[in-house]
Amino acid sequence: xxxxxxxxxxxxxxxxxxxxxxxxxxxxxxxxxxxxxxxxxxxxxxxxxxxxxxxxxxxxxxxxxxxxxxxxxxxxxxxxxxxxxxxxxxxxxxxxxxxxxxxxxxxxxxxxxxxxxxxxxxxxxxxxxxxxxxxxxxxxxxxxxxxxxxxxxxxxxxxxxxxxxxxxxxxxxxxxxxxxxxxxxxxxxxxxxxxxxxxxxxxxxxxxxxxxxxxxxxxxxxxxxxxxxxxxxxxxxxxxxxxxxxxxxxxxxxxxxxxxxxxxxxxxxxxxxxxxxxxxxxxxxxxxxxxxxxxxxxxxxxxxxxxxxxxxxxxxxxxxxxxxxxxxxxxxxxxxxxxxxxxxxxxxxxxxxxxxxxxxxxxxxxxxxxxxxxxxxxxxxxxxxxxxxxxxxxxxxxxxxxxxxxxxxxxxxxxxxxxxxxxxxxxxxxxxxxxxxxxxxxxxxxxxxxxxxxxxxxxxxxxxxxxxxxxxxxxxxxxxxxxxxxxxxxxxxxxxxxxxxxxxxxxxxxxxxxx
Amino acid sequence: xxxxxxxxxxxxxxxxxxxxxxxxxxxxxxxxxxxxxxxxxxxxxxxxxxxxxxxxxxxxxxxxxxxxxxxxxxxxxxxxxxxxxxxxxxxxxxxxxxxxxxxxxxxxxxxxxxxxxxxxxxxxxxxxxxxxxxxxxxxxxxxxxxx
Numbered sequence: 169x170x171x172x173x174x175x176x177x178x179x180x181x182x183x184x185x186x187x188x189x190x191x192x193x194x195x196x197x198x199x200x201x202x203x204x205x206x207x208x209x210x211x212x213x214x215x216x217x218x219x220x221x222x223x224x225x226x227x228x229x230x231x232x233x234x235x236x237x238x239x240x241x242x243x244x245x246x247x248x249x250x251x252x253x254x255x256x257x258x259x260x261x262x263x264x265x266x267x268x269x270x271x272x273x274x275x276x277x278x279x280x281x282x283x284x285x286x287x288x289x290x291x292x293x294x295x296x297x298x299x300x301x302x303x304x305x306x307x308x309x310x311x312x313x314x315x316x317x318x319x320x321x322x323x324x325x326x327x328x329x330x331x332x333x334x335x336x337x338x339x340x341x342x343x344x345x346x347x348x349x350x351x352x353x354x355x356x357x358x359x360x361x362x363x364x365x366x367x368x369x370x371x372x373x374x375x376x377x378x379x380x381x382x383x384x385x386x387x388x389x390x391x392x393x394x395x396x397x398x399x400x401x402x403x404x405x406x407x408x409x410x411x412x413x414x415x416x417x418x419x420x421x422x423x424x425x426x427x428x429x430x431x432x433x434x435x436x437x438x439x440x441x442x443x444x445x446x447x448x449x450x451x452x453x454x455x456x457x458x459x460x461x462x463x464x465x466x467x468x469x470x471x472x473x474x475x476x477x478x479x480x481x482x483x484x485x486x487x488x489x490x491x492x493x494x495x496x497x498x499x500x501x502x503x504x505x506x507x508x509x510x511x512x513x514x515x516x517x518x519x520x521x522x523x524x525x526x527x528x529x530x531x532x533x534x535x536x537x538x539x540x541x542x543x544x545x546x547x548x549x550x551x552x553x554x555x556x557x558x559x560x561x562x563x564x565x566x567x568x569x570x571x572x573x574x575x576x577x578x579x580x581x582x583x584x585x586x587x588x589x590x591x592x593x594x595x596x597x598x599x600x601x602x603x604x605x606x607x608x609x610x611x612x613x614x615x616x617x618x619x620x621x622x623x624x625x626x627x628x629x630x631x632x633x634x635x636x637x638x639x640x641x642x643x644x645x646x647x648x649x650x651x652x653x654x655x656x657x658x659x660x661x662x663x664x665x666x667x668x669x670x671x672x673x674x675x676x677x678x679x680x681x682x683x
Numbered sequence: 684x685x686x687x688x689x690x691x692x693x694x695x696x697x698x699x700x701x702x703x704x705x706x707x708x709x710x711x712x713x714x715x716x717x718x719x720x721x722x723x724x725x726x727x728x729x730x731x732x733x734x735x736x737x738x739x740x741x742x743x744x745x746x747x748x749x750x751x752x753x754x755x756x757x758x759x760x761x762x763x764x765x766x767x768x769x770x771x772x773x774x775x776x777x778x779x780x781x782x783x784x785x786x787x788x789x790x791x792x793x794x795x796x797x798x799x800x801x802x803x804x805x806x807x808x809x810x811x812x813x814x815x816x817x818x819x820x821x822x823x824x825x826x827x828x829x830x
Contacts, residue, residue, distance in 0.1 A: 512799050
């Protein structure tokens with residue numbers, strides 16, 4: 169019997185619900201039953217609700233089995249797993265699953281498809297083609313393509329990537345850096361992690377392309393410490409790329425030098441803010457810097473630095489391969505291309521959905537997400553992490569478009585969508601927004617450092633029904649101050665979720681709050 | 684987790700070529716090896732990295748990961764962020780606090796990035812998803828068995 173390929177993701181979510189145990193059970197059972205199988209540890213396709221998702225390659229087609237538990241393995245073998253046999257957990261061919269095939273997979277196309285840590289598999293799937301093309305067309309043409317694509321920063325700020333790269337390329341400096349922001353701290357987001365775990369070489373290539381474009385010979389990845397599996401995968405991928413001559417001096421004889429250093433964060437949310445991240449990369453407290461100077465002019469160690477989010481960078485290789493125009497052809501208005509939306513919280517079919525901008529929240533939550541996990545009505549949806557507004561049901565038809573969200577006092581941020589059902593106490597969620605800011609504030613500016621603590625106190629008084637009207641006015645005034653006078657988005661946007669609760673869920677303050 | 688000694692700390696510092704700009708990485712490595720950062724270690728780091736004690740102390744104080752008290756034998760982090768809140772992490776935390784022994788340190792963490800399979804916890808460095816009270820109790824008994 170020939171070797172049958174069985175795919176079991178090595179990705180945090182899959183592993184968190186038993187993928188390693190399933191892989192082990194498959195290996196053991198295959199051995200005991202005299203079958204030869206090749207276990208492939210791919211990334212996740214992003215259908216988290218189906219994890220652990222096992223695939224078996226039969227006649228060149230990958231047959232998927234969902235929510236596989238170690239106890240299912242003997243039964244699966246009995247049902248003819250190796251021939252794609254029928255079983256209650258069989259989902260059919262992976263490329264016929266509606267959740268996946270209806271997506272616009274531009275950035276995540278290799279995630280799930282390839283063996284994450286196989287350089288060979290990566291190169292069989294366009295790996296390093298964009299870097300080679302970049303060498304051919306030259307740095308200017310690379311930046312032009314990125315500019316033309318309309319790609320904006322996917323970390324949350326939405327700043328045009330091409331303009332940032334041009335600024336760094338034009339800045340004077342003997343040393344320039346690429347700093348990849350992998351401090352994905354927003355609740356409800358995991359797209360950076362999935363990309364790094366499922367396509368680590370894709371990020372390495374993207375950083376090298378960025379380095380070539382702006383004239384940087386060194387890159388840093390600032391990875392949050394809450395992602396230990398990602399750390400292991402990236403560490404191995406960087407070493408493999410270096411051994412194969414895709415990182416280091418004179419890469420593949422091109423004359424281009426580029427290497428990557430992987431740094432770990434230490435549990436500080438505000439280090440996701442670009443200047444705090446640079447401070448942390450320099451070994452210091454993650455305290456926000458004043459801007460200007462912009463990091464593009466004076467960034468890491470005072471040198472011109474491109475600070476880009478993981479997904480922004482990873483979107484670039486295909487922009488080089490397929491052309492900026494093609495990317496710009498997707499999306500709506502000034503929100504070009506795709507975003508990897510992440511469906512999280514109280515949702516039936518949570519996971520990563522890469523779609524062109526313009527899709528509505530309702531489509532994502534109902535058609536992809538299948539509504540709440542609890543089966544109860546949706547009460548609120550927080551988009552864009554802890555600094556994002558809570559949207560009521562009536563706003564779910566808002567198209568996902570940076571400007572459309574700004575208009576309703578919300579933000580898309582890093583694309584995290586957290587669903588709450590009707591049991592949620594929104595007064596507590598407003599309180600948490602302030603509490604989180606108090607815990608995570610770097611302390612540099614007063615509105616954020618002090619305002620957040622005062623915010624918790626004012627909300628507590630409202631919940632306890634003390635001078636409600638007076639405290640309401642005070643809270644609004646406090647939100648104004650934080651928004652207008654904070655140094656960065658931490659204090660400046662904490663009012664977003666608070667104001668949205670006041671606007672849409674004020675009755676939760678009246679209901680007595682704490683249960 | 685082993686006890687921190689001047690030698691073990693020096694080895695970690697040398698692993699980062701005693702560069703002061705690697706302080707955050709050095710401290711992270713110390714926490715991963717020893718579980719916490721002792722006052723003597725702060726003094727030693729200041730000396731070996733040519734930084735002031737205030738500099739090192741400031742960095743240690745700033746980051747949540749850098750514990751300055753020895754943790755229990757087991758460390759359980761429970762995500763307290765919004766996606767897990769939406770799936771009952773507050774109730775899970777109340778349950779967890781009552782379910783563990785004194786040798787287990789429970790800590791808050793703000794997002795493990797496992798938000799589609801909430802609530803999430805991290806037990807001794809391993810992320811686990813879809814954790815309800817029963818699953819948590821099973822995790823606790825696994826921990827005790829491993830002792």
